[in-house]
Amino acid sequence: MAGADIGSLQSSILFSVLVLFIATTAYLLFIRSLPGQPNAHQRRALKLFSWFFLTEFLAYLVYCLRFIDLYLFSVVFNNMLYLCGVYLFYCGIRLRYQLEISLRVIGWIALHVLGLAAAMFWFTAVYNEIFIRLPLALGSFCIPVLITFSLIRQQQRPGNLGDRVLLLCTVAALLLIPLLYPIFGYLLKPDQQGQLMVMTLVTLTLETLCIGGLAISYIYDLIDKLRSDANTDKLTQSSNRRYFFKVAPLFQQRVGAGENISLVLLDIDHFKQLNDRYGHQAGDAVLRHFAALLRQLLSNTDLIVRYGGEEFLLVLPGYTPAQTLPLLQQFQALLRQSPLLYEGEELAVRASYGVAALHAGQDIDHCVHRADLALYQAKANGRDTVVLDSLGATS
Numbered sequence: 001m002a003g004a005d006i007g008s009l010q011s012s013i014l015f016s017v018l019v020l021f022i023a024t025t026a027y028l029l030f031i032r033s034l035p036g037q038p039n040a041h042q043r044r045a046l047k048l049f050s051w052f053f054l055t056e057f058l059a060y061l062v063y064c065l066r067f068i069d070l071y072l073f074s075v076v077f078n079n080m081l082y083l084c085g086v087y088l089f090y091c092g093i094r095l096r097y098q099l100e101i102s103l104r105v106i107g108w109i110a111l112h113v114l115g116l117a118a119a120m121f122w123f124t125a126v127y128n129e130i131f132i133r134l135p136l137a138l139g140s141f142c143i144p145v146l147i148t149f150s151l152i153r154q155q156q157r158p159g160n161l162g163d164r165v166l167l168l169c170t171v172a173a174l175l176l177i178p179l180l181y182p183i184f185g186y187l188l189k190p191d192q193q194g195q196l197m198v199m200t201l202v203t204l205t206l207e208t209l210c211i212g213g214l215a216i217s218y219i220y221d222l223i224d225k226l227r228s229d230a231n232t233d234k235l236t237q238s239s240n241r242r243y244f245f246k247v248a249p250l251f252q253q254r255v256g257a258g259e260n261i262s263l264v265l266l267d268i269d270h271f272k273q274l275n276d277r278y279g280h281q282a283g284d285a286v287l288r289h290f291a292a293l294l295r296q297l298l299s300n301t302d303l304i305v306r307y308g309g310e311e312f313l314l315v316l317p318g319y320t321p322a323q324t325l326p327l328l329q330q331f332q333a334l335l336r337q338s339p340l341l342y343e344g345e346e347l348a349v350r351a352s353y354g355v356a357a358l359h360a361g362q363d364i365d366h367c368v369h370r371a372d373l374a375l376y377q378a379k380a381n382g383r384d385t386v387v388l389d390s391l392g393a394t395s
């Protein structure tokens with residue numbers, strides 16, 4: 001192989017290691033910059049990335065070993081490292097989908113890695129023939145990538161960008177495995193040391209692809225979680241007030257286009273007494289129970305917002321205020337049938353309801369204010385009742 005070719009391979013390897021180092025460091029810094037302590041899932045992902053980087057580092061070390069002429073050892077070790085790398089990618093994907101990495105899985109991986117090492121040792125020591133080693137390596141490397149591909153396909157969530165990036169990376173890895181060896185190996189016609197570098201280069205390129213895909217998907221998940229955390233009330237898992245005002249213009253547009261939308265303000269009755277008698281924890285449990293019952297009754301197109309302490313706001317598309325009555329009566333019945341069991345005691349939960357229609361061109365604050373006035377009236381009427389804003393009707 002020409003000196004210039006070896007030189008360009010060396011710089012490519014160094015470049016891959018550098019890219020990998022920057023990507024891993026950026027990922028670690030990103031995790032560290034998140035508010036609060038990393039959770040168990042993030043900690044496991046951090047460990048995994050450290051392992052990934054270690055294998056890359058070892059692969060680079062193997063590349064350096066050519067200077068002390070341990071060709072046989074380097075070939076075997078390099079292939080083992082590559083296989084470990086793609087299996088780490090597979091484990092990273094399992095962690096991402098919160099799937100267990102059982103001892104059986106680890107056992108199969110170890111068997112495959114050691115089996116490949118033994119075969120490589122045999123074919124290198126006995127035949128020293130790249131034409132036998134190559135199909136063996138290609139076949140072995142394809143197995144974890146194929147398993148990973150089918151795992152992502154099984155777990156794929158519609159519209160999830162992270163899943164799509166991972167699928168793309170595995171497809172690219174599958175295509176590159178049979179392409180890179182011939183391209184680097186045969187076109188450059190390397191000698192023994194050159195072959196070693198070709199192997200290291202292929203290893204690093206593919207692993208950079210895998211780790212890059214995995215890092216992107218993890219970052220996507222984290223951003224997605226941060227975004228949804230910012231819009232969700234932690235205690236009840238309902239949307240928060242911030243989210244309501246963010247999406248309010250969309251509801252106003254829909255009303256402008258002729259759709260009926262009603263707003264319902266609900267307030268749990270005598271919640272302070274509940275807190276005082278059973279404690280704040282019981283109050284929290286009541287709020288979670290109340291929100292869970294609302295989710296049980298309402299559809300995905302309705303919006304449930306925790307508007308204040310014990311106050312919830314429902315946005316019901318497709319409903320006029322009068323049409324919300326049967327729904328709210330159903331909810332009242334559900335509350336009666338489902339008292340909260342708290343430390344052996346049944347806590348009865350009741351609420352009052354104020355309903356107002358959202359009108360075209362009307363400020364959403366004004367609509368909430370009208371629902372609030374109706375709610376005030378419901379409280380004044382003795383609680384556990386529904387009051388409609390415009391009609392003043394009660395149930």
Ligand SMILES: Nc1nc2c(ncn2[C@@H]2O[C@H](COP(=O)(O)OP(=O)(O)OP(=O)(O)O)[C@@H](O)[C@H]2O)c(=O)[nH]1
Binds near residue numbers: 235273309
């Ligand atoms: N446990 C718990 N209590 C809360 C939370 N947020 C607000 N509260 C309490 O909710 C109570 C609301 O009391 P009030 O506004 O007097 O309402 P109420 O007792 O339900 O009376 P009415 O609405 O008139 O039936 C206050 O004691 C707040 O401390 C929360 O997140 N958890």
